[in-house]
Amino acid sequence: MPATAMIEAEGLVKRYGTTVALAGVDLSVPPGAILGVLGPNGAGKTTAIRILTTLSHPDEGRARVAGFDVASHPAEVRRRIGVAAQDTTLDELLTGRQNLVMIGQLSGLRRSEAQRRATDLLERLELSDAADRLTKGYSGGMRRRLDLAASMIMAPPVLFLDEPTTGLDPASRLGVWEVIRGMVGDGCTVLLTTQYLDEADHLADTIAVFDHGRVIASGTPQQLKSETGSARLEVTLSAPRPEAVLALRPLLEGEVHVSHDGRRLRAAVRNQDGLATAAVRALDRAGILVDDVQVHQPSLDDVFLALTGREAADDETAAEPEEATA
Amino acid sequence: MSVRTAAIQTVEPNWLIQKVREILVLVRRNLIHILREPMQLSDVTLQPILFTFLFIFVFGSGIPIPGGSYTDFALAGLLAMNLITSSNGTAVGLSTDLNTGLIDRLRSLPMWRPSILIARSITDLLSALVCTAIVVAAGLVVGWRPTTGVLSVAAGLGLALLFTYAICWTFGCVGLVARNIEAAMSIGFIVLFPMAFVSNAMVPTQGMPAWLRVIADWNPVSAVTAACRQLFGNPNPSALVQDWPMQHPVVAALLWSAALLAVCVPLAVYLFRRRTAD
Numbered sequence: 001m002p003a004t005a006m007i008e009a010e011g012l013v014k015r016y017g018t019t020v021a022l023a024g025v026d027l028s029v030p031p032g033a034i035l036g037v038l039g040p041n042g043a044g045k046t047t048a049i050r051i052l053t054t055l056s057h058p059d060e061g062r063a064r065v066a067g068f069d070v071a072s073h074p075a076e077v078r079r080r081i082g083v084a085a086q087d088t089t090l091d092e093l094l095t096g097r098q099n100l101v102m103i104g105q106l107s108g109l110r111r112s113e114a115q116r117r118a119t120d121l122l123e124r125l126e127l128s129d130a131a132d133r134l135t136k137g138y139s140g141g142m143r144r145r146l147d148l149a150a151s152m153i154m155a156p157p158v159l160f161l162d163e164p165t166t167g168l169d170p171a172s173r174l175g176v177w178e179v180i181r182g183m184v185g186d187g188c189t190v191l192l193t194t195q196y197l198d199e200a201d202h203l204a205d206t207i208a209v210f211d212h213g214r215v216i217a218s219g220t221p222q223q224l225k226s227e228t229g230s231a232r233l234e235v236t237l238s239a240p241r242p243e244a245v246l247a248l249r250p251l252l253e254g255e256v257h258v259s260h261d262g263r264r265l266r267a268a269v270r271n272q273d274g275l276a277t278a279a280v281r282a283l284d285r286a287g288i289l290v291d292d293v294q295v296h297q298p299s300l301d302d303v304f305l306a307l308t309g310r311e312a313a314d315d316e317t318a319a320e321p322e323e324a325t326a
Numbered sequence: 327m328s329v330r331t332a333a334i335q336t337v338e339p340n341w342l343i344q345k346v347r348e349i350l351v352l353v354r355r356n357l358i359h360i361l362r363e364p365m366q367l368s369d370v371t372l373q374p375i376l377f378t379f380l381f382i383f384v385f386g387s388g389i390p391i392p393g394g395s396y397t398d399f400a401l402a403g404l405l406a407m408n409l410i411t412s413s414n415g416t417a418v419g420l421s422t423d424l425n426t427g428l429i430d431r432l433r434s435l436p437m438w439r440p441s442i443l444i445a446r447s448i449t450d451l452l453s454a455l456v457c458t459a460i461v462v463a464a465g466l467v468v469g470w471r472p473t474t475g476v477l478s479v480a481a482g483l484g485l486a487l488l489f490t491y492a493i494c495w496t497f498g499c500v501g502l503v504a505r506n507i508e509a510a511m512s513i514g515f516i517v518l519f520p521m522a523f524v525s526n527a528m529v530p531t532q533g534m535p536a537w538l539r540v541i542a543d544w545n546p547v548s549a550v551t552a553a554c555r556q557l558f559g560n561p562n563p564s565a566l567v568q569d570w571p572m573q574h575p576v577v578a579a580l581l582w583s584a585a586l587l588a589v590c591v592p593l594a595v596y597l598f599r600r601r602t603a604d
Contacts, residue, residue, distance in 0.1 A: 054434065055430060055434060075436055079436040081434070085427065085430055087427045089426075089427035089429075089430050090427070090431075092426070093359045093363065094355065094358060098355075103431065105348075106351055106432065107435050108344070108436065134362070150431065
């Protein structure tokens with residue numbers, strides 16, 4: 001753990017009554033890097049962010065952000081961080097612009113400077129058209145983007161983003177990614193939690209997978225994928241043929257999942273050259289017609305599944321019921 | 327794409343100026359809220375008008391006041407009653423803020439947290455000022471006349487506002503303890519209504535049963551009302567009551583205000599810290 005890390009946590013423990021939210025978490029993010037924190041709901045991601053942003057005190061362990069201890073120097077930490085929490089933290093009866101200007105002024109900006117920054121950020125996050133409307137009428141995605149803008153109003157050296165793109169449409173997600181990369185390009189260090197594995201894959205330099213209040217795996221997206229190993233083969237037959245499993249057996253590593261209609265087969269395979277060709281030949285020899293063959297390199301979804309025994313997407317839909325209706 | 331287009335210039339003023347700026351920013355925010363939802367102000371605009379007409383025409387016809395008219399007697403009481411019931415707005419306002427995500431945003435900022443409480447109390451003092459103007463105007467319409475000088479009347483109004491400011495901090499504590507807005511509102515009314523009515527505000531206490539009369543004469547609302555009557559030069563039957571606060575209503579009202587502030591300001595700051603910790 002380099003001494004110059006911008007975000008540093010050692011042995012963080014947090015209990016709520018008998019529930020253990022964090023059971024000893026270590027994190028280290030060097031300057032200018034993005035750490036993606038992945039994990040199912042209730043894994044402790046938000047608790048970790050609350051501690052690192054001084055909103056909550058750890059029961060055990062220490063954390064330093066931008067060189068300051070969060071417990072003994074919370075004010076110094078607050079001067080150097082931007083936070084976008086999972087729940088929106090906006091004033092519903094103010095316009096988007098008024099929200100940003102207020103937060104800028106409360107952070108110590110002059111009114112004119114706060115206004116200039118607000119205009120700039122509203123444009124970057126594609127909120128200019130809605131800037132002077134009450135946030136009460138904003139959609140879920142617009143709230144999320146305004147929250148992000150609020151976290152960036154001071155151009156802080158460290159950003160904490162709790163699920164920054166949940167509820168955004170794909171185009172806005174890309175826009176947000178670009179803004180986050182822009183912040184990093186300027187030297188900002190980012191810790192973001194996400195339930196979108198492709199988001200972690202695209203944005204994060206390193207990933208920490210949380211489960212039950214612990215970091216159960218960490219490393220670059222590539223490292224995590226290669227540790228999990230196998231690729232995945234998906235074959236769609238023209239008609240259901242149970243003997244297809246037998247024909248493919250020599251190529252396969254694990255159990256075969258067969259779809260309800262019996263036409264789709266899915267299984268882990270040893271990665272090798274000419275894998276798709278081998279699969280088609282094997283099926284052809286058995287006289288089975290094939291409509292489609294796909295070989296998937298391991299994705300973070302597979303990593304996630306392998307590590308936690310759960311699909312990330314299951315938690316995702318459960319996590320944000322309000323976003324679906326927003 | 328560069329987000330940091332220019333070095334961010336923060337103001338580096340001294341500690342006090344920084345706090346004053348924060349408070350003004352938050353007061354402005356509270357005032358925008360009032361403009362957006364003007365019905366929030368009904369308890370300091372419509373209610374005083376309604377109460378003035380109701381009490382003066384309904385009670386006034388049946389309550390004889392020695393040494394003057396019921397209208398002249400009632401105005402100070404109406405002022406005190408309207409002002410203290412409006413302080414429930416502090417409880418509701420704080421409770422509303424605490425129950426939105428905004429409070430988490432504010433907590434993560436490098437700001438002085440008591441600013442939030444002070445800004446709330448200043449906002450409520452401003453609406454109390456509106457309330458006072460409306461009660462006085464309504465009183466003048468129905469025939470209330472002070473018999474002392476402008477300075478003395480202003481002193482009376484100022485005393486009533488000082489007491490209101492103190493009571494706002496008391497109800498701020500209620501808002502900080504209440505779990506939600508509905509609870510804040512009902513706790514407020516359960517305390518405020520007896521406080522407003524078991525007093526000399528609308529009727530002389532002489533007619534009350536002995537035990538109730540003691541409570542009424544020591545009620546801070548009675549001290550404020552009697553002090554205003556004295557300063558306005560209006561009929562003040564409480565002057566005949568021998569209890570100390572009724573003999574020295576101005577001093578009593580000042581002491582009550584100072585005592586409430588001395589207890590409730592630190593208590594509110596403590597409760598706010600406790601409520602927003604963890």
